[in-house]
Amino acid sequence: MNEYIHDKIKEIKKSLRLSMNGIVSAHQRRQGLNYKINFGVEIPRIREIAKRYTKDITLAQELWKDNIRECKILAIYLYPENLFDTETAEKWIAECPFTEIADHLCRTLLKNLPQAKEKALSLITDSNEMSIYCGYSTLSNLFREGTSLNKEEESIYVN
Secondary structure: OOHHHHHHHHHHHHHHHHOOOHHHHHHHHHOOOOOOEOOOOOHHHHHHHHHOOOOOHHHHHHHHHOOEHHHHHHHHHHOOHHHOOHHHHHHHHHHOOOHHHHHHHHHHOHHHOOOHHHHHHHHOOOOOHHHHHHHHHHHHHHHHOOOOOOHHHHHHHOO
Protein backbone atom coordinates (compact mmCIF):
# COMPACT_ATOMS: atom_id res chain seq x y z
CA MET A 1 0.00 0.00 0.00
CA ASN A 2 1.43 3.36 -0.95
CA GLU A 3 1.99 6.14 1.59
CA TYR A 4 -0.90 8.28 0.30
CA ILE A 5 -3.43 5.46 0.78
CA HIS A 6 -1.90 4.54 4.14
CA ASP A 7 -2.29 8.15 5.33
CA LYS A 8 -5.91 8.33 4.10
CA ILE A 9 -6.81 5.11 5.91
CA LYS A 10 -5.17 6.38 9.09
CA GLU A 11 -7.14 9.64 8.77
CA ILE A 12 -10.40 7.73 8.15
CA LYS A 13 -9.89 5.46 11.16
CA LYS A 14 -9.19 8.50 13.34
CA SER A 15 -12.51 10.03 12.18
CA LEU A 16 -14.26 6.75 12.95
CA ARG A 17 -12.77 6.58 16.44
CA LEU A 18 -13.86 10.16 17.12
CA SER A 19 -17.39 9.26 15.94
CA MET A 20 -17.56 6.02 17.89
CA ASN A 21 -20.84 5.14 19.56
CA GLY A 22 -20.18 2.49 22.19
CA ILE A 23 -23.86 1.83 22.86
CA VAL A 24 -24.58 1.07 19.19
CA SER A 25 -21.41 -0.99 18.90
CA ALA A 26 -22.28 -3.08 21.96
CA HIS A 27 -25.85 -3.59 20.71
CA GLN A 28 -24.59 -4.72 17.29
CA ARG A 29 -22.18 -7.19 18.89
CA ARG A 30 -25.04 -8.60 20.99
CA GLN A 31 -27.01 -9.01 17.75
CA GLY A 32 -24.19 -11.12 16.30
CA LEU A 33 -22.40 -8.50 14.18
CA ASN A 34 -18.94 -9.62 15.18
CA TYR A 35 -16.18 -7.69 13.47
CA LYS A 36 -12.56 -7.26 14.50
CA ILE A 37 -13.61 -3.68 15.26
CA ASN A 38 -17.07 -2.13 15.24
CA PHE A 39 -17.08 1.57 16.07
CA GLY A 40 -20.89 1.73 16.07
CA VAL A 41 -20.85 4.78 13.79
CA GLU A 42 -24.27 5.59 12.36
CA ILE A 43 -24.72 5.50 8.57
CA PRO A 44 -25.36 9.26 8.12
CA ARG A 45 -22.02 9.95 9.84
CA ILE A 46 -20.26 7.34 7.68
CA ARG A 47 -21.68 9.08 4.60
CA GLU A 48 -20.36 12.42 5.87
CA ILE A 49 -16.90 10.91 6.28
CA ALA A 50 -17.07 9.40 2.77
CA LYS A 51 -17.89 12.81 1.27
CA ARG A 52 -14.52 14.14 2.44
CA TYR A 53 -12.67 11.81 0.08
CA THR A 54 -12.41 11.39 -3.66
CA LYS A 55 -13.67 8.03 -4.86
CA ASP A 56 -10.66 5.81 -5.37
CA ILE A 57 -10.42 2.10 -6.22
CA THR A 58 -7.21 1.50 -4.29
CA LEU A 59 -8.49 3.25 -1.19
CA ALA A 60 -11.78 1.33 -1.39
CA GLN A 61 -10.03 -2.02 -1.85
CA GLU A 62 -7.75 -1.40 1.11
CA LEU A 63 -10.66 -0.36 3.32
CA TRP A 64 -12.59 -3.47 2.25
CA LYS A 65 -9.75 -5.73 3.46
CA ASP A 66 -10.19 -4.60 7.07
CA ASN A 67 -12.63 -6.58 9.15
CA ILE A 68 -14.06 -3.31 10.43
CA ARG A 69 -17.75 -2.61 9.88
CA GLU A 70 -17.36 1.06 9.04
CA CYS A 71 -14.37 0.48 6.74
CA LYS A 72 -16.37 -2.02 4.66
CA ILE A 73 -19.24 0.46 4.33
CA LEU A 74 -16.84 3.28 3.45
CA ALA A 75 -15.18 1.02 0.86
CA ILE A 76 -18.55 0.68 -0.85
CA TYR A 77 -19.18 4.43 -0.80
CA LEU A 78 -15.66 5.25 -2.02
CA TYR A 79 -15.50 2.77 -4.91
CA PRO A 80 -16.20 4.61 -8.20
CA GLU A 81 -19.52 3.16 -9.44
CA ASN A 82 -18.53 3.32 -13.09
CA LEU A 83 -15.41 1.23 -12.42
CA PHE A 84 -17.03 -1.45 -10.28
CA ASP A 85 -16.95 -4.68 -12.27
CA THR A 86 -18.43 -8.17 -12.10
CA GLU A 87 -15.19 -9.72 -10.87
CA THR A 88 -14.99 -7.33 -7.91
CA ALA A 89 -18.71 -7.78 -7.28
CA GLU A 90 -18.33 -11.56 -7.02
CA LYS A 91 -15.31 -11.23 -4.73
CA TRP A 92 -17.02 -8.74 -2.42
CA ILE A 93 -20.26 -10.76 -2.29
CA ALA A 94 -18.24 -13.84 -1.30
CA GLU A 95 -16.51 -11.80 1.43
CA CYS A 96 -19.66 -10.01 2.62
CA PRO A 97 -19.88 -10.70 6.36
CA PHE A 98 -23.46 -9.59 7.09
CA THR A 99 -26.63 -8.47 5.32
CA GLU A 100 -26.11 -4.87 6.44
CA ILE A 101 -22.96 -4.70 4.31
CA ALA A 102 -24.71 -6.56 1.48
CA ASP A 103 -27.53 -4.01 1.48
CA HIS A 104 -25.09 -1.13 1.04
CA LEU A 105 -23.22 -3.07 -1.64
CA CYS A 106 -26.41 -3.80 -3.61
CA ARG A 107 -27.89 -0.32 -3.25
CA THR A 108 -24.68 1.53 -4.08
CA LEU A 109 -22.66 -0.61 -6.49
CA LEU A 110 -24.32 -3.81 -7.72
CA LYS A 111 -27.39 -2.06 -9.13
CA ASN A 112 -25.08 0.09 -11.27
CA LEU A 113 -23.19 -2.78 -12.88
CA PRO A 114 -23.58 -3.11 -16.63
CA GLN A 115 -26.06 -5.98 -17.00
CA ALA A 116 -27.04 -5.58 -13.33
CA LYS A 117 -30.40 -7.30 -13.81
CA GLU A 118 -28.79 -10.31 -15.47
CA LYS A 119 -26.17 -10.51 -12.71
CA ALA A 120 -28.86 -10.30 -10.02
CA LEU A 121 -30.89 -13.05 -11.71
CA SER A 122 -27.85 -15.30 -11.83
CA LEU A 123 -27.13 -14.61 -8.15
CA ILE A 124 -30.57 -15.76 -7.03
CA THR A 125 -29.89 -19.20 -8.53
CA ASP A 126 -26.56 -19.56 -6.67
CA SER A 127 -26.20 -22.01 -3.78
CA ASN A 128 -24.56 -19.44 -1.49
CA GLU A 129 -27.04 -17.69 0.82
CA MET A 130 -25.30 -14.29 0.63
CA SER A 131 -25.25 -14.47 -3.18
CA ILE A 132 -28.98 -15.20 -3.20
CA TYR A 133 -29.61 -12.36 -0.75
CA CYS A 134 -27.55 -9.96 -2.91
CA GLY A 135 -29.42 -11.07 -6.01
CA TYR A 136 -32.81 -10.30 -4.50
CA SER A 137 -31.61 -7.09 -2.88
CA THR A 138 -30.15 -5.86 -6.18
CA LEU A 139 -33.37 -6.74 -8.01
CA SER A 140 -35.35 -4.86 -5.39
CA ASN A 141 -33.22 -1.76 -5.95
CA LEU A 142 -33.54 -2.10 -9.72
CA PHE A 143 -37.33 -2.53 -9.53
CA ARG A 144 -37.54 0.59 -7.36
CA GLU A 145 -35.84 2.48 -10.18
CA GLY A 146 -38.21 1.18 -12.85
CA THR A 147 -36.48 -1.93 -14.17
CA SER A 148 -38.82 -4.83 -14.86
CA LEU A 149 -38.57 -8.44 -15.93
CA ASN A 150 -39.43 -9.41 -19.48
CA LYS A 151 -41.90 -12.25 -20.15
CA GLU A 152 -39.17 -14.89 -20.48
CA GLU A 153 -37.53 -13.82 -17.21
CA GLU A 154 -40.91 -13.81 -15.46
CA SER A 155 -41.62 -17.36 -16.62
CA ILE A 156 -38.23 -18.57 -15.37
CA TYR A 157 -37.84 -16.63 -12.10
CA VAL A 158 -41.35 -15.85 -10.91
CA ASN A 159 -43.27 -19.06 -11.50
